[in-house]
Amino acid sequence: MGEFLLVTIQVDMHDRLALQLQEDLTERIAATRASGVLIDISSLEMVDSFIGRMLGNIAGMSKVLGADTVVTGMQPSVAITLVELGLSLRGVRTALNVERGMALLRKSHEDGRHGGPG
Amino acid sequence: MAAQAKPERLAIRASEDVVAVRQYVRKLALDLGLSLVDQTKVVTAASELARNTLIHGRGGSVTVDIVEGAGRRGVRAIFEDHGPGIPDIDRALQDGFTTAGGLGLGLGGAKRLSNGFTLESKPGQGTRITIVRWKA
Numbered sequence: 001m002g003e004f005l006l007v008t009i010q011v012d013m014h015d016r017l018a019l020q021l022q023e024d025l026t027e028r029i030a031a032t033r034a035s036g037v038l039i040d041i042s043s044l045e046m047v048d049s050f051i052g053r054m055l056g057n058i059a060g061m062s063k064v065l066g067a068d069t070v071v072t073g074m075q076p077s078v079a080i081t082l083v084e085l086g087l088s089l090r091g092v093r094t095a096l097n098v099e100r101g102m103a104l105l106r107k108s109h110e111d112g113r114h115g116g117p118g
Numbered sequence: 119m120a121a122q123a124k125p126e127r128l129a130i131r132a133s134e135d136v137v138a139v140r141q142y143v144r145k146l147a148l149d150l151g152l153s154l155v156d157q158t159k160v161v162t163a164a165s166e167l168a169r170n171t172l173i174h175g176r177g178g179s180v181t182v183d184i185v186e187g188a189g190r191r192g193v194r195a196i197f198e199d200h201g202p203g204i205p206d207i208d209r210a211l212q213d214g215f216t217t218a219g220g221l222g223l224g225l226g227g228a229k230r231l232s233n234g235f236t237l238e239s240k241p242g243q244g245t246r247i248t249i250v251r252w253k254a
Binding site: 013016085 | 133134137144155159224227
């Protein structure tokens, strides 16, 4: 237990593909009993409301399944646009890059194991 | 506004077409020399509107070109459908208003991300939305 899932989104996803990823990932979290999910979006040149909603859904579903989610590598131009679009990605933890994202997941995993705040 | 290059008309009939719209708008924004942030804004606005055309308008098209006005140039995208139209435009522009189970950010968000935004809609006949992002 305590396995982390790493996902890198490298294509410009159409909506059905985004929904498919959401489903596949939820199944993988349950099947592997992962305690953390890291989604790297550094290759994404745009996050619109649909992809934003997908990220929020994944975070919500993994929480129900006992896993933390962290989204890493969002480009500054994407972040600026998301905020202006009106999407705050509340409930989605973010980190600058994969390394920091992994550190976040490891920390909350450790805290969880030792009964600390998680 | 005078058109600079031959406008390109793209069909919006499937979710893959929304991706094609994003990519074409990105290409024109790059050709025009928009900053990365402005490129991202106009591409994101186009993505929201293309999805609206697909879902609410039951499919349609977008015409994208580079236009000139008041001594500056910009990327323009005109989304058209012959769907049911928007009965209450003010309400549709409010954040959080949704009829499709989404986040309800599409129209208002696209307006915020654009410099110019016009919406014409006739119930039962369709909708036309025009956005422009000017080069700073």
